[in-house]
Amino acid sequence: MIDAGKWKSTFGSLTILGVVMSLSGGIAQIALTPGNRTLQISLRQSEDERGKLSENNQTSFRSAISDELLILYDILNLENLGRISLYHDDDVNRKLKLLGQYSRDRRFDEDFTYFCNYDEWALGVAWVRQNGFYFEDNLPMDIESYCQMCVNQWNMNIEVANNLRMKSRTICIRPIKNFNRRKTSALVFESVNSQAFTQERIDELMNQGYEEERMHRLLRRWEGLIPDLNIASREGF
């Protein structure tokens, strides 16, 4: 569950300029996807944005992930109504921890100590499926119906559902797998608008697994250095 009352460990940062630079090749390759001029233009614009980000010498893991998600966000043209999040599997504690997030509206931001249990929220529902996929594009607008849906379909308790910072009406989840095809993370695309995007659009964005592999490589770079509240706690901080 996305537990607003809790926090839990996660995420953090480190020097990243090299990572940002190294990823630009990946974006360029996506732009080669045939037959989609709009996507190519969007990607080119994002390349410019990436250039600016590199110039700014982004220096943290959090900002690196956020930059990556920003690019996807712009391509999907989510305006001020969307959010893209990256969750990472903590298989020891059977939770998915929020690693990174991008939204234009800060009211949608969860803090980085949030987690999702394996069988809760749309992400939990997706996670226990073999393919890890999830898509809905017409979730209830009415808050009461929305919360009831959270309880019935997403195994959430009503209080947590009420406290969700973003009550998305379109949500799409795609897993990120490692080289052994085991799910290690997941991307969550959301919008408060209904029918904000299609599954096909997301799959196009994921470029038949290329984007997934790129994200996986990014996460591998940070493996062992991802900040976690347990680390600070164990050391007396």
Next chain:
Amino acid sequence: MCTIKEVLKYTMSRYRPPDDLTLSRLIQIIYLADWRASIDRSRQITDIEWQMVNGEPKMDDSSLDQMIKFVEANSKGETLGSLVQNFYEEKFGKTKLTEVEKNILNIVIKKALDKSGEEFTQLVHSTFPSLTLDENDRVDLPDLAKIYVEEIRPELAQASGLPLTA
């Protein structure tokens, strides 16, 4: 509370080998010391107003100015490493830091010396304020420490089955 100058003098006098010390590392050390002091005794060592930017602690402008001026005034064009080489406690006379404050700084300095740069940064970014605060939020370390000590840390200890470290 102590002045940033006192903390800088003490930290520089204790950091060996000094060549490893950078300004950003110094800032991280002072942040961790302020955070640890907030956990242990509900107040910071310094009066620095901290901010978080992408999980990285940043000093308020006035404190940063003081720090830079202090380093510049004492370095005489030398690198920070060679400056620190010259920093011995006796050179600056008796420190105004209390024993408790010195102990906290000693703990943090030891962590900084024992870890690689990446590991130390990971530790800084794993602290509760770093993980919970949004960009540009002002950080009230003692307030956050209260929540951390009373609510979060006991749950962490329970979940991990490990005792709390002192």
